[in-house]
Amino acid sequence: MTLGLINANPVVREIKDRVTRPADSHHESSAVDPLDIYDFVRDIRDPEHPYSLEQLSVLSEDSITVDEKLGRILITFTPTIQHCSMAPVIGLCLRVKLKDCFPPHFKVDIKVTPGSHADEEAVNKQLNDKERIVAAMENPNLRQLVDECVQSSEL
Template identity: 60%
Template structure:
């Protein structure tokens, strides 16, 4: 494998059509409108894969069906599926999802990021790392890791 990538030739899917949303009439409407599954998917839609020039949506790492929102309890669960069972970037992908949601959602939300059961060799360890506040905070103190996350979250104009 000359490229050094774990999954040098991932399956790439067509992008889904984006839904059109009506803008809220005023700020008060925005404040009380509940957040739903498709809104969270819209937030995560364009995150780029750390190893490939594709979005997580194009690689089917993230799908709308894998997002659960309980707006009344301010709880959100995102389940993602790595492209291969031994993906070394699974924690980086999960960190990208968490950081994007931290930047976009009100702080009242409790966010759980999970690997789809049975899709990763070290699923329990990855889940533990992604949902431990101290570990996430420590990861976000690493400038190289933050640069990688920011690159994945940067808008793409392709």
């Protein structure tokens, strides 16, 4: 779908087999488990390549932190290159996939890993501005791209 790849030769890593954890291994005090969140989003397809965010090392198990006391979830991701124009699309894919997954008192912040993007501040602002997110999702072409990336992870 994308013409002229921004990162034509990404490094692709092998996906680790997931070890199913017994229910009693979850933190008893944590209603929201970071590894469960990671398992839910790791298969989102990259907007530019036929690989998952996990395969491209855009996301890792350490990408997600939960602060139960503050009711905050932080998801960081690392674009494959410093000038990745797809970073906002990746953030939208994460938001769409995670929509309605958490108790209403949780705030989800999605950011690029510090130092991983040339326009880090602007991308982070865009990814966490409700009005910009709504406006982006009203664009039919962008919505279709996000849906394709998220749906391919559900197959």
